[in-house]
Amino acid sequence: MKRVFALLVMLPALTVQAQVKVAGNITDGRGKSVAGVSITLKNTYDGSTSDSLGNFSFSTSEKGKHILETSIIGFRPLEQELEIGTSDIRLNIAMKELITELKAVVISAGSFVASDKSKGAVLSALDIVTTPSANGDVTSAFKSLPGTQQVGESEGLFVRGGSATESKIYMDGNLVNNFFYSSTPGIATRGRFNPFLFKGTVFSSGGYSALYGQALSSALILETIDLPERTQADLGVSVIGIGGGIQKLSKDKKSSWGISYNYANLWLGFAINKQKQDFYQIPVYHQGDANLRFRTKSGGMIKYYGYISTNKVGFRDADIDSVVLKNAFALENLNTYQNINWRENLGSAWKMTTGVSYSTNKDDITNELQDANNQKQTITNPSFYAFKNFKLKNKAQYAQARFVLEKKLGGLNAIRFGSDYFYSEEKSTYTLYDGSQFSESVTDNMNSVFAETDVFITNNLAAKIGGRLEHSQLLAKWNIAPRVSVAYKFRDNSQASFAYGLFYQNPERKYLPSVAGLDFSRAAHYILQYQKMNNGRILRVEAFYKKYTDLYKTASSVTGREVATNNNGFGHAQGLELFFRDKKTFKDVDYWISYSYLDTKRDFLNYPQAITPSFAANHTAALVVKKFITSWKTQFNLSYNFATGRPYYHFAYDNAQGKYVIGDAGKTINYNSMSFSVNYLPGIGKKNPKAFVVWVLGINNVLGQDQVFSYNYNNAGTRKEAVTPPSKRFIFIGCFMSFGIDRTQDAINNNL
Amino acid sequence: MKKLFLMVAIASFTTAAFAQSEKYMAAMKSNINAIDTSFKNPQNLLTLANQFERIGNAEKTQWLPFYYAALCQVNYTYMEQDKSKIDGIADKATELIDKADALQPKNSEISCIKSMIASAHMMVDPMTRFMEYGMESQTFIDDAMQQDPTNPRPEYLKGQGLKYTPEQFGGGCGTAKPVLQSSLDKYGVFKPASELHPNWGRERTEMLIGECK
Numbered sequence: 001m002k003r004v005f006a007l008l009v010m011l012p013a014l015t016v017q018a019q020v021k022v023a024g025n026i027t028d029g030r031g032k033s034v035a036g037v038s039i040t041l042k043n044t045y046d047g048s049t050s051d052s053l054g055n056f057s058f059s060t061s062e063k064g065k066h067i068l069e070t071s072i073i074g075f076r077p078l079e080q081e082l083e084i085g086t087s088d089i090r091l092n093i094a095m096k097e098l099i100t101e102l103k104a105v106v107i108s109a110g111s112f113v114a115s116d117k118s119k120g121a122v123l124s125a126l127d128i129v130t131t132p133s134a135n136g137d138v139t140s141a142f143k144s145l146p147g148t149q150q151v152g153e154s155e156g157l158f159v160r161g162g163s164a165t166e167s168k169i170y171m172d173g174n175l176v177n178n179f180f181y182s183s184t185p186g187i188a189t190r191g192r193f194n195p196f197l198f199k200g201t202v203f204s205s206g207g208y209s210a211l212y213g214q215a216l217s218s219a220l221i222l223e224t225i226d227l228p229e230r231t232q233a234d235l236g237v238s239v240i241g242i243g244g245g246i247q248k249l250s251k252d253k254k255s256s257w258g259i260s261y262n263y264a265n266l267w268l269g270f271a272i273n274k275q276k277q278d279f280y281q282i283p284v285y286h287q288g289d290a291n292l293r294f295r296t297k298s299g300g301m302i303k304y305y306g307y308i309s310t311n312k313v314g315f316r317d318a319d320i321d322s323v324v325l326k327n328a329f330a331l332e333n334l335n336t337y338q339n340i341n342w343r344e345n346l347g348s349a350w351k352m353t354t355g356v357s358y359s360t361n362k363d364d365i366t367n368e369l370q371d372a373n374n375q376k377q378t379i380t381n382p383s384f385y386a387f388k389n390f391k392l393k394n395k396a397q398y399a400q401a402r403f404v405l406e407k408k409l410g411g412l413n414a415i416r417f418g419s420d421y422f423y424s425e426e427k428s429t430y431t432l433y434d435g436s437q438f439s440e441s442v443t444d445n446m447n448s449v450f451a452e453t454d455v456f457i458t459n460n461l462a463a464k465i466g467g468r469l470e471h472s473q474l475l476a477k478w479n480i481a482p483r484v485s486v487a488y489k490f491r492d493n494s495q496a497s498f499a500y501g502l503f504y505q506n507p508e509r510k511y512l513p514s515v516a517g518l519d520f521s522r523a524a525h526y527i528l529q530y531q532k533m534n535n536g537r538i539l540r541v542e543a544f545y546k547k548y549t550d551l552y553k554t555a556s557s558v559t560g561r562e563v564a565t566n567n568n569g570f571g572h573a574q575g576l577e578l579f580f581r582d583k584k585t586f587k588d589v590d591y592w593i594s595y596s597y598l599d600t601k602r603d604f605l606n607y608p609q610a611i612t613p614s615f616a617a618n619h620t621a622a623l624v625v626k627k628f629i630t631s632w633k634t635q636f637n638l639s640y641n642f643a644t645g646r647p648y649y650h651f652a653y654d655n656a657q658g659k660y661v662i663g664d665a666g667k668t669i670n671y672n673s674m675s676f677s678v679n680y681l682p683g684i685g686k687k688n689p690k691a692f693v694v695w696v697l698g699i700n701n702v703l704g705q706d707q708v709f710s711y712n713y714n715n716a717g718t719r720k721e722a723v724t725p726p727s728k729r730f731i732f733i734g735c736f737m738s739f740g741i742d743r744t745q746d747a748i749n750n751n752l
Numbered sequence: 753m754k755k756l757f758l759m760v761a762i763a764s765f766t767t768a769a770f771a772q773s774e775k776y777m778a779a780m781k782s783n784i785n786a787i788d789t790s791f792k793n794p795q796n797l798l799t800l801a802n803q804f805e806r807i808g809n810a811e812k813t814q815w816l817p818f819y820y821a822a823l824c825q826v827n828y829t830y831m832e833q834d835k836s837k838i839d840g841i842a843d844k845a846t847e848l849i850d851k852a853d854a855l856q857p858k859n860s861e862i863s864c865i866k867s868m869i870a871s872a873h874m875m876v877d878p879m880t881r882f883m884e885y886g887m888e889s890q891t892f893i894d895d896a897m898q899q900d901p902t903n904p905r906p907e908y909l910k911g912q913g914l915k916y917t918p919e920q921f922g923g924g925c926g927t928a929k930p931v932l933q934s935s936l937d938k939y940g941v942f943k944p945a946s947e948l949h950p951n952w953g954r955e956r957t958e959m960l961i962g963e964c965k
Contacts, residue, residue, distance in 0.1 A: 036795070038802035040809070045779050047806045049799040073840050102840050124880040229883060535835060628879075630918045 020084050023057035024091030026050045026070065034072065034095060042067040042079070060084065074098055099411035099456040105489035107454075107464050109497035109529040109542070110207035112145050115200035122538060122581065128195050131624055132677035132698055133639040135732065138191045138198065139169070139179075139220060143641070144622040146542070146577035146594040147205035147218075150643040150671050151615050153709035153723050155180040155188045158615045159205050160546060161573030161600030162217025162523075165508050169220045170212060172303070172341040174357040175422065177398050181285075182333045182363050184313060186712075186723050187277075192287070192309060192335065194260075199225040205577075206525040206544055207499030210450045210466030210483040211404065211416070216505045216523040216548070224341075226301050227256050227293055231740055234260070238696070238734025239269045241285070255294045262287045264311075273727045280374070281314030281330060300344035307337040316370060319388070320721055321714045325369050325377060327388065332364040349408040353418075356401050363394040379433060384715045387560055391431040396509075399423040412462075417451035426509050430561070438561075442512045444474035452483070460489040472506055472520070479504040479520045494532035501525050507552050511564040511605075519567045522550045536584035538592075546573040551604035562606065571602025571610060591625040606651055608660045614710055617643040617671070635679040643671040650713040650720070663717040668708045675700045677732075691737045698732040701725070776814070779807055780948045784820065787827075787952070794831035797824045805848065815859070816948050818852035822865050823950075829872040842872040860900030861950045867892035867909055889913070904938035907931050908953045915960055925964035932961050 022041075026034045033054025040047035041060055048058040063084050068091075071077040075095040082089065097103070106120035114123035127141060134140035139157055142148055149158035156164025169179040171193075181189035202221040212219045228247045235244045245260025264285040287309035294302045314330035337359040344352045369377040369388045379386040404418035427441045452466030468481040485499035504520035529542040551569025554562045581592035597619055603610040620643040628635045645667040652663030677698035683691065701707065711720040783803050790796035801824035808817030825845035829838045849865045856862065867889045874885035896906035911932035917923020936957050944951040 036798055038805065040802075040806045043810050045775070045803075045807050045810055047802065049802045073844050100840075102836075126880060229887065630920045633920050 018063075018086070019059040019061050020086065021057060021059050021088040022068075022082070022084075022091065023055070023088070024093060026054045026056065026093045026095060028075070029094040029096055034075070037070055037072040037075075037095065039093075040069045040071075041082070042069050070095060074100055074103055097459055099413075099459050101412060103459045104412055104456055105460055105462050105487045105495050107462055107485050107487045107497060108495075108531055108540075109485050109487070109499035109527045110525070110544075111202055111204040112142070113200070113202050114141075118200060120533070122540075122579070123201075125199055125201075128198075128201070130626060130635065130637050130677070130679065131639060132637045132675040133622075133624075133641055133673065133700070135190075135698060135700065135730075136195060138193060138195045138201075138222070140191075142203045142220070144592070144594060144624050144639060145203065145205075146579050146596040146620075148596075148620070149615055149617060149646075150620060150641050150673070151709065152188055152671075152707065152725055153186050154183060155190070157218055157220065159218035160544060160575065161571070161598055161602070161613070161616050162546075163613070163615060166215060166217035166505065166523075167220065168212070168215035168218075169222065171222045171305075171339060171357075172224055172355055173211070173353060173402050173404070174339055174341075174355050174400050175214070175398075176337065176357075177359055177396070177424075178335055178361045181311060182331055182361075184315075184331060185329055186317075187726055192307070192337075193222075194289075197224055197305075198222045206546065207483070207485060207501050207527045209464070210452045210468040210481065210501075211418070213448055213450075213468050213470055213481065213503070214446070214505050216503050216521060217546075224291075224303060224305060226303070227253065227295065228258070233739045234737065235739075236262075236734060236736040238736075239272060239732055240264050240266055240734075243287075255292075257290075257292050259290045260288065269730075269732075273730045275315075275726045276724065277315040277317050277726055278326075279313070279315045280328070281312055283311065283313040285309060285311040287311075296344060298345045298347070300342065302343075303339075303341045305337075305339045305341075308335070310334045316374065318721075319369060320712055320719065321385065321716075324372055326371070326374070328366075328368045328370050328374070330366045334360075334362040336360045351406040351408075353404045353406070354402065356399075358399045359397070361394070361396045363392070365392040365394075367391075382434075386433040389433040391429075393429045394426070395428070396424070396426040398425075412456045413454055415451070415453045417449070419447070419449040422446040422448075426512075440513055442474065442509060444472055444506065446473070446506075447471045462487050470504060470520075474512075475506065475518055475520065477519055479522075492532075493534065494530065497527075497529045497531070499525065499527040499529075507564045511552060511554050511562060514564040515566075518552070518564060519550055521548070521552055521567065521569070523548050536582065538579070538581040540577075540579040542577045542579075544573075544575060544577075548572065548602060548604075551602065553603075554605045569602065569604035569607075571600065571604065573598065573600035573602075573616075575599060588630070589625065589627045591623065594620075594622045596620045606660055608651060608662055611649065611662070612647050614646055614648050617646045619644045633681050635681075637677045637679070638674070639676075640674045641671070642673075645670055646710065648711045648720075650717040652717050664713065664720070666711070668710060668722075669706065671707055671709075672703075672705045673701045673707060674703050674705070676702045691739045694736045696732065696734045696736065698730075700730040700732075701728060704728050776807065776811060777948070779803075780816065780820075783807075784948065787820070787824065790824070791827070791831075794828055797828040797831070801825045801828070801848075808848075808851065813855065815852040815856035815862075818848050818855070819861060819865065819950070822846075822848035822852065822869075826865060826868045826872055829875075835876050838872055838876050842869050845869050845872075858899055860896045860903045860906065863892045863896035863899060864903075864905045864909060867896065867906075871913065902938060902942060904935045904942050904957070905950070905953050907935035907938065908957045911935055911957070912960060915964065929961065929964045932957055932964070936961060 026037045028034050035050055035052045035054060037050040039056050041062060044062055046058055046060040048056040050056040066082045066084055068080050068082045070093055076098050078095060108120055113121040114128060115121040128138060129136050131141040131144055133144060142157060147160050151158045157167040158164050159167055169176045180191055183189060200223040204219045208219040228249055231247060231249045233246045241264030243262030247258040249256045266283045270279060270282060289307040292304040312332040316326045316328040319325040319327040339357040341355040346352055367388060367390050371377050400422045402420040404416055406414055406416040408414050423445055425443045429437055429439045431437050448468060448470045450468040454464050456462045463486045466483045471478050481502040481504055483501035485497060487495055487497040489495040503523045524547045526545045531540045548571040550567035551571060552564040553566050553569050555565045557563045575596060575598040578595040583590045598616055600616050601610045601612050622641045624639045626637045647667050649662055650664040651660040654661045680695040683693050707725055708722045710723045712723055713720050783800055786800055790800055801821045804817045804821035808821060811817060822845045825841055829841050832838055846869055849862060853862050870885045870889035870892060874881045893906045893910050911928045914923045914931060915925060915928035939954040
């Protein structure tokens with residue numbers, strides 16, 4: 001009896017003495033040792049962590065069949081059976097690296113990501129509003145990146161030898177028509193939307209995904225924010241107007257709504273910044289928007305965004321064909337935009353994104369010849385002069401429905417496919433000097449299907465392969481566009497990417513309606529990129545070649561309107577681009593440099609031959625510097641944009657040859673512009689401030705450097721006049737307040 | 753004889769159970785004691801985190817091993833020089849603290865770790881991440897204070913955050929010191945529920961107050 005008891009007591013002691021040593025080495029399967037791996041005898045305390053050489057060793061008193069687990073972040077966890085007897089065990093374990101977002105190569109050829117979260121982002125969401133040359137305009141910030149042109153006389157992004165109409169803008173997947181306020185001659189307009197509406201932006205200067213189409217050169221993909229971080233009210237006052245809004249986040253943080261209204265009147269802005277043109281109707285804008293957002297049970301989102309705006313402007317300038325007359329241009333615009341987007345997790349790694357958008361646009365344009373007393377001059381004989389008196393009414397509506405399904409296939413591999421339907425109806429009525437009216441209507445139904453797959457072969461090698469099939473009812477044509485990009489990561493974490501794709505686009509509305517039998521215009525992109533990102537520095541070098549075929553050629557119709565006549569246009573663009581951003585070298589200083597070299601020629605529209613288009617400079621460079629001085633609670637931003645001169649032409653109609661020829665040509669002076677802005681945030685650090693205030697001072701073209709964008713010619717081509725910015729400098733002063741960050745939040749919550 | 757056998761069976765069962773809990777106590781104690789010295793060699797923090805995780809997985813019902821595993825992981829992120837690695841480790845810490853949270857919901861100590869994890873994410877890129885993770889970190893500290901007003905650690909974390917925030921942003925010793933002092937007062941009376949329960953931070957609080965003299 002006593003012996004039994006003694007045995008029982010001694011049992012644990014005995015097992016301690018009979019320990020077995022388990023040791024081994026861990027590699028990644030390619031012979032590289034893996035450090036920090038946790039090795040565990042399942043359901044026991046026994047185990048070890050591998051050292052820098054991948055070695056591990058531990059002792060155990062367990063016996064019999066056990067499971068040995070090995071795990072570390074970034075590798076597939078392993079379990080293996082282990083029979084523990086009396087002798088020591090030696091193991092060599094090969095683990096398989098998981099393909100994870102943190103480690104995997106990023107397919108980045110042709111694209112710049114602005115986001116706070118996404119890996120591989122080049123800009124943050126805030127960069128878009130703190131880049132001084134951008135003036136808080138969503139697209140303008142991208143003009144400080146390589147690939148874009150410093151075109152000041154009209155809006156839009158001119159990318160890699162492409163015209164502005166070759167760049168399309170998408171909001172939550174849906175194409176946004178009339179993203180910019182309606183064009184005015186010689187003065188670039190701004191984007192309609194508030195930059196704070198977006199949490200992430202992808203600017204593609206080529207080779208973009210098969211999910212998007214109808215842009216020969218570039219896609220700007222904007223993603224609106226989900227739920228706001230808190231309930232707050234905003235109020236802004238500046239030299240260009242006033243605005244305010246409210247965002248209400250529900251108590252359970254699952255839904256939100258918001259409304260805002262902005263009124264802009266440039267009276268004060270123009271008083272401070274003298275304009276070249278004589279504005280008899282100071283630009284006035286009313287703009288309102290509303291949003292509604294819900295988080296669904298399975299973590300999806302339903303978002304509604306609605307927008308309405310109206311604006312008017314009228315200005316006169318000297319008429320180029322006469323000494324005494326003036327040209328007066330007036331525009332009134334009404335624009336609405338509605339977008340509903342639903343993103344849902346369907347389970348089993350399926351995800352759905354669907355969206356519907358509807359927008360309308362109405363322009364009323366009046367152009368008049370006026371005398372020195374600003375009285376309309378009526379001209380009855382049908383000379384070119386007479387055509388300067390006209391009225392144009394445009395009315396358009398657009399609807400889009402889009403559906404995308406995505407399935408995650410393990411790791412980062414995914415397949416997505418879907419379709420989109422786009423309806424457009426554009427009507428115009430053109431009233432000539434003699435009162436005769438020409439009405440035209442163009443409708444199109446575009447149907448597209450697309451599919452794309454992300455293939456991650458290892459963390460170091462990935463490809464995105466996709467294709468898009470489009471049908472346009474207007475052209476009665478199909479097109480099929482393959483898109484491929486491949487990325488490879490080197491040992492030092494730098495990476496190389498390659499992208500290829502075909503891109504198709506319909507003719508611009510203003511060259512329609514047109515002859516039958518037109519086809520899509522087409523561009524092929526080839527892009528090669530090298531990128532290195534580490535601890536606050538980004539270096540990126542990109543070379544590209546772009547081949548245009550089937551570009552639209554135009555000719556004058558009987559009413560004097562230019563219409564598309566055939567697809568005989570062609571062109572090419574090639575270049576080299578550089579981007580370097582550094583947040584590290586200088587303390588609290590963040591700067592980036594971009595440089596683009598562009599060589600391009602094309603024959604399109606009414607060009608007599610293949611020439612470098614007037615929107616393409618050979619060399620473009622930008623420098624942006626930002627510094628926050630903590631003790632002053634102030635951020636200083638500076639940007640310098642440079643471009644070599646751009647060509648300009650006068651096309652004269654040669655009756656003998658029966659076609660246009662180059663009557664005169666030249667090159668503008670180099671473009672230089674330095675802009676500066678200061679953001680003062682006095683509220684930083686205040687205990688429970690009632691309002692958080694940001695003061696903004698911005699000056700464009702601080703040094704008052706002469707800028708010439710292009711030249712306008714008179715009808716005979718005998719005289720030319722420089723197209724210059726409306727004012728030498730533009731000084732902006734504003735004050736923006738948000739309420740409800742700290743205690744006032746409760747007050748706001750209780751009153752809503 | 754049958755009786756004897758039963759007795760032996762019961763005895764061996766209870767000793768086994770007793771041995772098990774003794775083993776748990778011993779393993780936890782030695783690992784907890786090792787945390788302080790591990791700060792000199794951050795790699796040891798990961799080794800310790802792995803050991804705590806092993807204990808947690810073996811025990812299944814104890815929240816403390818997962819709590820300490822997460823604590824070691826998040827402390828490691830503060831030492832990691834390569835910022836690109838921090839998010840991954842912080843995510844691992846989240847995975848561990850979520851396990852602790854499932855076993856012991858609404859715990860003040862667990863909220864403290866969650867706040868520390870949010871701060872780790874924020875430090876990867878403070879300028880752009882402050883809005884999201886800075887707020888999240890603050891929210892968890894508030895939760896921790898509410899869940900146990902006697903716990904000195906939420907105020908220690910808050911005071912530490914304030915001390916390292918520039919004065920212009922509402923930080924610095926001026927605002928940090930009263931918070932740290934209040935934390936120290938609580939350390940004076942704080943009694944951990946057992947010798948395994950969290951009982952750290954007092955020395956650092958004293959040190960921080962010392963630096964604010």
